[in-house]
Amino acid sequence: MDLNEDFAIIQNSINKKFTTIIMCNCEINYFGRARSYLGEGDRMIIIKSDSCILVHKPKGRNPVNWMSSIPQITMNMEIDYFEIKAASVKPKEELLINIFEVYKIISYPLVDTEQLKLAGSEKDMSDMIYNNPSLISDDFKPLNREEKTEYGFLDVFGYDSKGNFVIIECKRYTAGLGAVTQLRRYIEKVKSSKGINKVIGIIAAPNISPRALKMLNDWGFEYKSINPPKNFKEESQNQIKINKYF
């Protein structure tokens, strides 16, 4: 196959909005949020029906270059190569792929109406704690979870039998310094905004790093080892907004 033929096949496939895969020798320039250049080598180019375009090297999990949510992809035939160009206006970005040789092309219309079901997210974790407050302590009474407030995003909050306001920050993986400063920020804001002093801060995570634990202790907060649930489930939606509580 010569390059003109490859060019026509690819252009036709993109026009029909088929999933298109090109294995080729190419060089790549990117201008936009950053600037990148990748010299000549073999790569796999994926162009999807929603005009998102990915370039993969022969190794590694992530694309080396990409562009998504762009209005259209244009192609230009030159003498010794052809160019695939993807451009977006906001953010102003441009991806230019010069293709010198094409090894393989796939063009096929894929149909997929299914959506991924996923369990084990941080939201599942906060739901679990909300529905099973004894995981935190016997006298924890949750009010709501996953609530976005002016001072931040509270995973779970409530109060205990001593009238303390309780804020729980969940992490589905090892909690680090960032988790502790996040919790600290929420607590400071709740204290100053709501004018309450009796606030208990808790990190709920499968693990916590040593330095994060030290910082947590220095700030008088608590750590509770909890794993995210990994089963698919339904749960009730009872909620009490934080602003209704005060």
Add this chain to the structure above:
Amino acid sequence: MDLNEDFAIIQNSINKKFTTIIMCNCEINYFGRARSYLGEGDRMIIIKSDSCILVHKPKGRNPVNWMSSIPQITMNMEIDYFEIKAASVKPKEELLINIFEVYKIISYPLVDTEQLKLAGSEKDMSDMIYNNPSLISDDFKPLNREEKTEYGFLDVFGYDSKGNFVIIECKRYTAGLGAVTQLRRYIEKVKSSKGINKVIGIIAAPNISPRALKMLNDWGFEYKSINPPKNFKEESQNQIKINKYF
């Protein structure tokens, strides 16, 4: 092509460590850091020479399922379908793809020795500030950049003519609340560890969110609008470790 033939082609391609792409109808189960299920539909499966495996839906930038750095990929032929299984021990994970129909297969040995050159990262930004301290102020004297210390990762630090220690936190995009708490943590740590009080904290970023700016002002820190450089360059490597300064 029947399924047995597809099975053999794919197994052979994986064994030869060729880049392998399969367009097919399949269902997917994932067990590991989370749990996911994706019902029957058309997808594209990418298996690279380093045994990383990606499953893409017909739309979207990110893979719907994936697995990387796994020792090997195994395949099993069943009656009406065949299974591709990727398993890792740490973290304990398993990806199971049941393939019911194969539409297209590519198998090709890609060769790519080039590496991406990239400009415009946060490191480029801190390098630029280090080499052009007047971007911050006329009397800023940088000591080092990108230094990992016991109290955190300092993008750029130095001192001014009044003897203030200056810590700069760079962000290549809009600085948010997290950037401010990060800076605050570094400054608190420097103050308590080094016993110095005259510390100036600066966020250097193209933009800053209103709430982050308010928090920055509340804490007495400063904001300097600086854009990351987007040109390839070389720079000098003169450095002074923070521990040498004190």
Add this chain to the structure above:
DNA sequence: GGGGAGAGATGCCGC
């Protein structure tokens, strides 16, 4: 190997 932090992060959701 664990921990901390960036990434052209992406994606989601709420204001």
Add this chain to the structure above:
DNA sequence: GCGGCATTTCTCCCC
């Protein structure tokens, strides 16, 4: 659209 934040984040780097 911006902002805040999770992600099976991934990746790099350093202890």
